[in-house]
Amino acid sequence: MGINKKPFIFERPLIEGVIRKRRNRFIMEVDIDDTVYDCHCPATGRIGNIVFRNIPCLLSQSNDTKRKTSYTVEAISLDLPSEDNKSWIGINQNAVNRYVEHFLKTGQLSAMVENGNNVMREQKLGNSKLDFLVGNTYLEVKTPLTELQVEIKDHIATMKMGDFNSFERFVKHISELAESLKQNQRAILLNCFIYKNPGYKVPAKHKHSDYVREVVQSCIERGIEIWQINFKITPKEVNLINYFETTNDFKGGGTALN
Incomplete structure (x- = not known):
């Protein structure tokens, strides 16, 4: 693409x-x-x-x-x-919006959203600020890092994973995205990885999994789309590897926490 x-x-x-x-x-x-x-x-x-x-x-x-x-x-x-x-x-979850904006404005994400030149940042919606409004489409960017979907090599020391509790902001934003469909044509949750990730996997089950899953399912039923984008970072630049829709994958109960 x-x-x-x-x-x-x-x-x-x-x-x-x-x-x-x-x-x-x-x-x-x-x-x-x-x-x-x-x-x-x-x-x-x-x-x-x-x-x-x-x-x-x-x-x-x-x-x-x-x-x-x-x-x-x-x-x-x-x-x-x-x-x-x-x-x-x-790992820079703030910089990723600059990358997304660049690839929107240069027309490299046209299979996901058209009108890349009509990009507005940090648009207020309800009680939230969502990352982008592109034409008539709200777009919220998430950069999941709690589980790295890469090979952990033998020389890397690891620690036991604790329970994940930082889900409130995600629930708030995805709910506002769904609410935007009352007045806008489309709403997209974009999972961004600044490395090659073949396909987002659901994080390990935690005590809030069922609640978050219900919220995700409800928002998908209301019409939000979930997409994934993979970037490659080098000392000189960030390149677009690929991007694709993953809504159907999340209908089985996946979540997209960062």
Whole structure:
């Protein structure tokens, strides 16, 4: 899919480092050329079940001298730090909207939504702000990271997965999406992966699964669509791999939490 094959290009190439420790939700300690810096972690929730010890990463550097952290961790790799051609997993859940906007406006998502030039960001709907209004279609972007659907190699340390409780925002947004269909033609929940993911899998069952499943089923019955998009991130750019509709897959009870 797509017609232009035009990547999202970073203003400055990303820098490679090695995460020594995730100190808290917001800070990762990263070794850059033998100096350890406190770097901003843009995904405040759980990122898979990996232990952040000697994990390669890609970082962007800010020009804002007032920031407490000069660097932001944009992507991680589950390859060894010594490997030359690493596979990267993007973790910046804020930046993904910039990627989606770029590929909308360059006409590369026309099989999902037309009128890519008519894109408005952060549109208020009810008590929520949804990510995009494209023509007459509301589009909400989610970047699931609680379970990484990639091979976990033997050298990667893992931890026991805790119960997942951060579902309220998802329920609120998907419900507002469904409500938008009273006045708009279409509403799309877009699951974005900044790595190659063949098909989204339902997260492990948790104590709120039945409730969230009921909400998803109700919203699908009201007409929302669920799509998936896969990006590839490199130090220089983000490329579109593919995108496809997955609504039918979720009719069996899948959820799309991030």
